[in-house]
Amino acid sequence: MKVVRLLYESFLEESKKLKTDRMILLIALIIPILVNLMVGWELSKGVMDHIPLGVVDEDNSPLSRQLVQYFADNETFALTYYAQNQEELQELISHSKIKAGLVIPSHFSEDVTALRSPSVLMIYDGSHMSITSVAKAKASEILLTMRTGAAIKQLEGRLLMTEEEAYQTAMPIAFETRTLYNPAKNFNYFMTPGYGTIICQPGIGLTAVLCITSMPKRKKQDILHYMGGKVLFYGGLGSIAFIINILVQVFLFKIPCRGSLFIAFFFSILLAMAVAAMAVAVSAWMPKRTIAIAGIGLLLLPNSVMAGYTWPLLSMSAFYQKTAYLIPFYHYGDNIRDLFLKGSMQHPLSDILFLILFTLAMVWIAASKFFFFQPLLTKEDKPL
Amino acid sequence: MTAFLYYLKEEFHFIKKQAGLILLLFVGIPFLTVWFAGAYATDYVYHIPIAVLDEDNSELSRSIIEHFDKNERFQVTHHVYTRQELQNILDTKEAYMGLYIPPDLNENVLSGQTTQVLILTNGANVIIGNNAYASAATIVQTVSAGASIKIISVKGSLPQISATNMALPFQFTDRMLYDPQMTYMNYLIYGFVAVFFQQLLLSGLATLILRNPQETVKEHTLRRLGAKITAAAGCLILTGSLAILWLHKGMHVVLTGNVFLALALSILFAIAISCPAILLTAITKDKTKFSQISYMLSLPTFLTCGYVWPADQMPFLLKGLIKITWPLIYYARTFDEILVKNLPLKSVLPNAMHLIIYSAIFMPISIYVWKKRFGEPKETALSIAETNSIEGIDIYE
Numbered sequence: 001m002k003v004v005r006l007l008y009e010s011f012l013e014e015s016k017k018l019k020t021d022r023m024i025l026l027i028a029l030i031i032p033i034l035v036n037l038m039v040g041w042e043l044s045k046g047v048m049d050h051i052p053l054g055v056v057d058e059d060n061s062p063l064s065r066q067l068v069q070y071f072a073d074n075e076t077f078a079l080t081y082y083a084q085n086q087e088e089l090q091e092l093i094s095h096s097k098i099k100a101g102l103v104i105p106s107h108f109s110e111d112v113t114a115l116r117s118p119s120v121l122m123i124y125d126g127s128h129m130s131i132t133s134v135a136k137a138k139a140s141e142i143l144l145t146m147r148t149g150a151a152i153k154q155l156e157g158r159l160l161m162t163e164e165e166a167y168q169t170a171m172p173i174a175f176e177t178r179t180l181y182n183p184a185k186n187f188n189y190f191m192t193p194g195y196g197t198i199i200c201q202p203g204i205g206l207t208a209v210l211c212i213t214s215m216p217k218r219k220k221q222d223i224l225h226y227m228g229g230k231v232l233f234y235g236g237l238g239s240i241a242f243i244i245n246i247l248v249q250v251f252l253f254k255i256p257c258r259g260s261l262f263i264a265f266f267f268s269i270l271l272a273m274a275v276a277a278m279a280v281a282v283s284a285w286m287p288k289r290t291i292a293i294a295g296i297g298l299l300l301l302p303n304s305v306m307a308g309y310t311w312p313l314l315s316m317s318a319f320y321q322k323t324a325y326l327i328p329f330y331h332y333g334d335n336i337r338d339l340f341l342k343g344s345m346q347h348p349l350s351d352i353l354f355l356i357l358f359t360l361a362m363v364w365i366a367a368s369k370f371f372f373f374q375p376l377l378t379k380e381d382k383p384l
Numbered sequence: 385m386t387a388f389l390y391y392l393k394e395e396f397h398f399i400k401k402q403a404g405l406i407l408l409l410f411v412g413i414p415f416l417t418v419w420f421a422g423a424y425a426t427d428y429v430y431h432i433p434i435a436v437l438d439e440d441n442s443e444l445s446r447s448i449i450e451h452f453d454k455n456e457r458f459q460v461t462h463h464v465y466t467r468q469e470l471q472n473i474l475d476t477k478e479a480y481m482g483l484y485i486p487p488d489l490n491e492n493v494l495s496g497q498t499t500q501v502l503i504l505t506n507g508a509n510v511i512i513g514n515n516a517y518a519s520a521a522t523i524v525q526t527v528s529a530g531a532s533i534k535i536i537s538v539k540g541s542l543p544q545i546s547a548t549n550m551a552l553p554f555q556f557t558d559r560m561l562y563d564p565q566m567t568y569m570n571y572l573i574y575g576f577v578a579v580f581f582q583q584l585l586l587s588g589l590a591t592l593i594l595r596n597p598q599e600t601v602k603e604h605t606l607r608r609l610g611a612k613i614t615a616a617a618g619c620l621i622l623t624g625s626l627a628i629l630w631l632h633k634g635m636h637v638v639l640t641g642n643v644f645l646a647l648a649l650s651i652l653f654a655i656a657i658s659c660p661a662i663l664l665t666a667i668t669k670d671k672t673k674f675s676q677i678s679y680m681l682s683l684p685t686f687l688t689c690g691y692v693w694p695a696d697q698m699p700f701l702l703k704g705l706i707k708i709t710w711p712l713i714y715y716a717r718t719f720d721e722i723l724v725k726n727l728p729l730k731s732v733l734p735n736a737m738h739l740i741i742y743s744a745i746f747m748p749i750s751i752y753v754w755k756k757r758f759g760e761p762k763e764t765a766l767s768i769a770e771t772n773s774i775e776g777i778d779i780y781e
Contacts, residue, residue, distance in 0.1 A: 023673055023676060027676050027677070027680055031677075031680045032680075035680075035683070035684040038684065038688065038702065039684065039687050039688070041699060041702050042687070042688055042693055042698050042699070042702055043693055044699065045697060045699075048694070048697050049697075090561065093561055093725075094561075094725050094726065094727065094728070095727070095728065095730070095731045096721060096725070096727065096731060108554070111554075112553045112554055115546055115549035115550055115553075116549060117548065117549040117552050117553060117554055117555055118554050118555070119554065119555040119556065119557055120554055120555070120556040120557075121556070121557055121558070121559065122556060122557070122558040122559070123558070123559045123561060124558060124559070124560050124561065125561055125562065125725070126560040126561050126562045126563035126564060126566050126570075127561075127562045127563055127570070127571070127638075127720065127721060127724045127725050128571070128694070129563075129566050129567075129568065129571040130571075130692065130693070130694070131694055132560070132566065133510075133514035133515050133518070133566070134514055136514070136515075136518045136558065137514040137515075137517050137518045137521075139558075140518045140521050140522060141521065143556045144521060144525055147552065147553060147554060147556070150553035150554065151532070151550065151551055151552070151553050154550045154553055155536070155550065158540070158550065159536070159539060159540045159550075165496070167498065168496050168497060168498045169496065169532060169535050169536060169539065170532055170551065171498050171528060171532070172492075172493040172496075172498060172499070172528055172531040172532050172535060173448075173489070173493065173498070173499055173500075173501055173524060173527060173528035173531055174498050174499070174500045174501070174528070175500065175501045175502070175503055175520075175521065175524040175525075175528070176500045176501070176502050176503070177502075177503045177504075177505065177517060177520075177521070178502065178503070178504050178505070179505050179506075179507035179513060179517070180474060180504055180505065180506055180507055180508075181506065181507050181508050182507030182508055182510065182513075183507060185507055185510050185513065185514065186510070187510050187693065190507070190508060190509060190510045191692070195687070198683065199683055199684065202679055202680055202683070203680065206675075206676045206679055206680065207676070210672065289671075289672045290404070290671055290672060290675055291404070293672065293675045293676060293679065294587075294675070297675075297679045297682075301679065301682055301683065302419070302420065304683075305420060305423055306423060310509070311423065311424065311568050312477070312480070312509065312512070314433075314477075315426050316422075316423050316425075316426060317422065317425060317426060319422075320422060320423050334477075337508055338508075341507075341508055342475070346475060346476050346477075
């Protein structure tokens with residue numbers, strides 16, 4: 001009972017701040033929710049389309065025009081420029097007017113008919129990976145389809161094969177692609193489940209990091225409960241932000257969540273507590289506010305990169321892989337994405353255990369400052 | 385001019401005495417650049433681990449696998465024996481792509497029947513999935529074409545060359561400009577440097593602006609503010625340039641553009657981003673609150689500046705809203721393209737003009753609000769310092 005009372009007292013101390021310090025609600029709830037609405041709106045299209053494309057058609061034959069038409073009809077591309085030559089096309093790319101270019105050589109149609117196998121050139125702007133990867137995948141698809149069609153016609157015409165026979169000869173090995181978990185290759189599905197949380201995390205950290213300003217006279221063991229109360233308060237606030245964010249994603253932006261929303265909430269609460277505990281520990285050990293803010297900012301803001309959410313961790317060096325393990329978001333990001341996209345998580349128990357142990361360890365680290373260095377401080381005696 | 389130089393000297397004198405500011409302005413960008421660049425130092429997109437289930441185990445199927453293994457983009461890391469195993473390896477992300485070769489592939493090809501090879505890509509990471517797909521499709525097509533050539537050659541009694549040209553009526557090649565390897569490092573790192581510049585400038589300016597607000601309001605406001613912006617931006621541009629030099633020389637990040645043009649754009653951006661900095665210091669009057677808000681803005685401003693999701697793919701209204709409120713959208717991507725693509729002045733000018741217009745509109749508004757807030761008789765420098773020093777905390781630390 002005493003434990004509950006101590007936790008409640010500490011919790012109450014923080015909740016009273018809500019009346020005087022509007023920044024807490026602004027930073028922990030309002031900004032993250034608004035930003036999530038904005039990012040969800042930004043990515044609402046999900047799949048990139050109408051990527052500006054330039055064409056050099058040096059052949060200008062029915063076949064070359066057909067090829068150009070294939071690109072023009074595909075919604076991934078927007079045929080924006082007809083250039084006279086490759087140099088002009090490259091200039092358009094260097095001026096960022098187009099992101100991809102198609103070059104059809106002169107005598108293209110003639111060479112196809114004469115079995116001289118001419119070469120079509122695709123030029124891409126390699127500086128913008130997210131656009132180029134979409135453009136390249138779609139262009140490869142269009143060109144392969146067109147080439148198979150041309151081969152079938154050759155076989156029908158020259159070797160007098162039936163359409164089926166020609167198809168089987170031209171495509172002895174067909175390939176089928178299955179994009180697992182995100183068949184539409186929707187950028188929103190890939191980014192938003194984790195990024196929504198990454199946006200909320202600093203809100204918890206930047207408010208909780210200011211919470212330890214003084215230590216009322218207490219028994220040493222009670223300090224742990226005092227810290228626990230703070231973690232519960234800021235973790236609770238963060239949990240509300242996380243849960244609202246998940247609800248916004250699912251119900252407003254229609255991001256499919258194949259798994260249980262309650263599991264998503266449960267994981268989010270664990271993460272919120274872990275982040276709050278980390279911020280409370282920073283607050284205890286870094287009494288200077290701006291330094292504490294910078295510290296928690298450094299710990300939380302690079303999470304999307306350092307925890308391997310967008311850039312796979314296995315591609316990073318051993319040092320980064322090991323340090324990532326200590327980032328709470330590492331134990332959350334892939335799980336929540338799996339829960340959204342696959343409907344289940346791989347081995348979540350170890351991650352749950354980590355988040356709980358991390359929270360407890362951080363509470364202890366926060367309290368240890370007062371166990372070892374500044375025990376029995378009082379508000380009246382000396383501010384921290 | 386003399387007054388400006390005097391105030392500039394005063395700002396540097398202040399910076400010199402503040403260890404926190406020295407760290408922020410001189411160490412901040414290089415440290416963050418090294419830290420982030422380290423994460424992208426290994427090039428995963430070029431060695432995507434793939435798992436293979438070969439139920440045919442023929443010469444043809446082995447040649448398909450060999451094609452994948454020899455391709456620089458892939459690395460066959462797992463040979464599995466059941467579909468469930470293949471699925472598990474993809475689920476646990478031990479491999480990023482799966483290749484399934486059905487039984488009787490070789491037999492079917494010889495008997496003239498089309499057989500499907502299945503490529504399973506992980507769509508959870510769209511960017512890597514797309515890259516993997518494009519390369520995998522090309523490989524399977526190459527192998528398929530090889531088989532097709534053999535069949536045509538036999539059926540049509542044609543020489544190899546004619547059979548090849550009949551199977552491949554045209555070829556297609558591609559050329560990837562600026563970054564042929566399409567690495568994450570080249571794609572993102574300059575954008576990160578731009579955001580580091582923004583965040584550190586915001587923090588640095590807040591400290592400098594809030595150190596003597598009453599004096600600044602009283603006289604030579606523009607010159608004093610100009611000196612603060614020049615001091616903070618100057619230090620950061622210098623260290624940012626060194627960080628970029630290191631990225632190019634040490635990490636081989638593409639740098640082909642006009643550095644002076646990038647510098648000029650950075651100066652315009654520094655002036656533009658000072659407007660929200662001044663406005664925010666006026667609203668918060670407190671370094672701690674300012675820091676909280678500015679840190680909260682770092683991720684959203686990066687996510688909406690056209691780097692991760694291109695500006696022309698955003699909803700029109702949102703794009704307009706972002707352009708009106710925050711200037712990073714005019715800077716980050718253009719800054720990157722100047723350095724990587726050597727974007728010419730003509731293409732930079734529209735964004736440069738936007739930065740100038742943004743500053744021309746928001747600077748007077750920010751200074752007006754700032755003067756109004758700090759010119760209030762009740763608010764003295766002392767009381768502001770006191771507000772920031774609750775519980776004995778020094779705001780300038």
